Amino acid sequence: MAARSIRSGTVALVTGALVLTAAACSNPGGGAAGASGPRDSAVVGIAYEPETLSPLLGYGKDGNSKIFDGLLAFDADMRLRPALAVSLPRISADGLTYTYRLRKGVKFSDGQPFSAKDVVFTYRTVLDPKTNNASRTELDALKDVKAVGDDTVVFTLAYPYAPFAERTVLAIAPEHVAGKQDVNTGSFTTRPIGTGPYLLTGWSKGEKLTFRANPGYWGGAPAVKKFTMAVIKDDDVRATRLRAGDLDGAILPPNLAAGFAHDKGRKTYAAKTYDYRTVTLPTHNPVAGDTAIRRALDIAVDRRAMVDKILEGAGKPAYGPVPTGSEWFAEGTERTHDLAGAKQLLDAAGWKPGPDGVRVRNGVRAAFPLWYLSGDKLRQDHALAYASDAKKAGIEITTQAGTWEVIEPRMKQDAVLAGGGSPGDPDFDQYLLLKSSLGGDGFNNMAWYDDKAVDKALDDGRRTNDKAKRKAAYDTVQRRLVQNPGYTFLTHIDHLYVVNDRWDTTPGGLTTQVEPHDHGLAAGPWWNVESWRPKQ
Incomplete structure (x- = not known):
């Protein structure tokens, strides 16, 4: 979510993976970057870049x-x-x-x-x-x-x-x-100065961010002296450049990561996450905003098939922002795939099948568009599978690809295949997503979700230190999402990273954290790149 904006990540650290140095872009097997570069430099591929570098x-x-x-x-x-x-x-x-x-x-x-x-x-x-x-x-x-x-x-x-x-x-x-300087437009937003382990040396928007080690870092100067985050939005291109030696590591979707499984020179790292894919069902759309449509879609979707076929098992079904297995997950809110039940809900609400199979009520066809981000294969595959499941229930969803510049002005009326999620506290992954007062606030509450019981529970959950009371509040939120879903949550995704096996850390071995939706830029095995050491 951008701000944990559901678009994908901290105001635009969207789903991550950056792209090459100019030399690597013009000379994909060249020694200017990647595995063939200096032993004290690293280049990683991520999918999106931030809109700002200002905290x-x-x-x-x-x-x-x-x-x-x-x-x-x-x-x-x-x-x-x-x-x-x-x-x-x-x-x-x-x-x-x-x-x-x-x-x-x-x-x-x-x-x-x-x-x-x-x-x-x-x-x-x-x-x-x-x-x-x-x-x-x-x-x-x-x-x-x-x-x-x-x-x-x-x-x-x-x-x-x-x-x-x-x-x-x-x-x-x-x-x-x-x-x-002006906090919103000053040079600090693109030429930051901080206390961290790295200094920004360049930002070619749409191409790369380059960093060099901070020799005066209070935690000790990093051994990786030059670090490049290369912005490669296309999954296939990212995989190709990793294989060509332009990259030391990259985030990849499951089907592409599988292609490196038997590569002895690289290792694959799977990070557990709170990262979900969801469909926004905007209140202002006459079809997607109807509760019966929402509830029908919630059980018409085959989440397990998405995990098995799209994620190739690298994830699990999502029933809300909190993943199953979390101590904050409300047991009993799992929704099973039930196409017959979805049809019954629609019949009871007056949505009757038309001559072409698409349901109609009061002259309104059960149809609406669903946008997904261009170049993001996981979102595309989720969108197509969702539309296919909806069609079986008599709901026509037209999938369309676009950039965020195209999608954002349409979010009030059109559905979006979005992502979000934040580990740690349940307040982090629910308040910005569901609070009614944040409807239309950028990428917060993209569905304009409005449920007074949820609003109260969100406030109750963040205004007490009593864990039992907080658990009850967030259970209420999740149970209300069953009765009044403003989103169709589809899957929680494991992030897969493929990295050249030439790095180690002081404790030994690269690691990943439990990750938020934002990944690649601030997460991945390079979450602690300042601790990396070249293998001897």
Whole structure:
């Protein structure tokens, strides 16, 4: 979701995988990049690029930004660990005050010192309504943030918000640079300065982002001295360039990753995720907005077939934003494939089969368009399978490909094959997706979903630290999605990465984290590329 925008990721860290150096683009087997390049450089292929590199506009809000650091960070097991803070926060007994002691001696890449004022500046700017940050409501609980000297920051909350510490992986921006320019349009959005392990050396939009190791990084200078994220939107091209030696690694859909299974020089890494594919059913569409249509589609779809045939088993059926197996999943909300039941729901609601098999009610045909992102084969395959299942129930769905520039203006009326999902706390993957007040807010609540019981449960879930009460609130959300589905959730997808077997990490072996929808740029086996070492 963009802001965890459902479009695909933090305002546009959409489903990830970047693309080559110019030399590699013009000379696909050349030694300028990839496996044949210097031992201390790496090139990885991802599918999309960010719209901004400013933390103030959403970049790095979930960690792993490479250019920046947060107060805290996630380790391989998604446990919080200190980053710019020297330890985890001290939390008051009432859960309303979080105190962080900051690491001393840290400098931004321009040589200026990092201090508490940069933390205060970052959070206050994100919360400023004039800042174009679609994730602002993620910090709704934050009442105030202040510096106590140079090395202490105190956050005061308006209400107890259980996952607040996880929000403090937000990347910190330098006040002395970003504070002197327009937050939305200034040069900092494309030429950032941070405290992270890498410095941005170039951004050729639509082609690549290049980084070099930060020699003064407080965590130690990375062994990978040059890191390139090459933006290759087409899955097939990404696989071809990996095979040609232009890339050290890439994210690939299951069918293409399978082609490297017996390659002794490469390894495949599967990351468990919260990443789902879903169909938005916009309230403003006279067909897709009808509850009977929504409920019928919810059981007409064959999720298991999608997992088996489209994902080749690399995933599982999705019944909502929370994956089965999560402690927050509401047991009993699984929906089985039931075509006969779907037809009964439509019959009862007055949607009767017409002469061409498409149902009609009051002169309105049960038909609507479904858009998916051009070049994204997984979305295309999901869209086609969904339309095929819907047709069997008498609902005509016309699939259409387009860029986000084409799709976004149509989202209020037309369905979209979208993606989203965020691990960690259930507030992260549900509030922006379902809160009615966020309908039409960019890529938040793309379906304009509006359910008062869900709104109340979302507020209840984020306004208490009592885990049992929170579980009850999010159970309510998931059970309401059965009765009033504004989306048809299809699958949760495992991310597959193929990487040249020439890298190791200090603990030994590359790893992946449990990943959000956003992947490739901030996730994948290169989530900790600053810890990589060339194999001896």
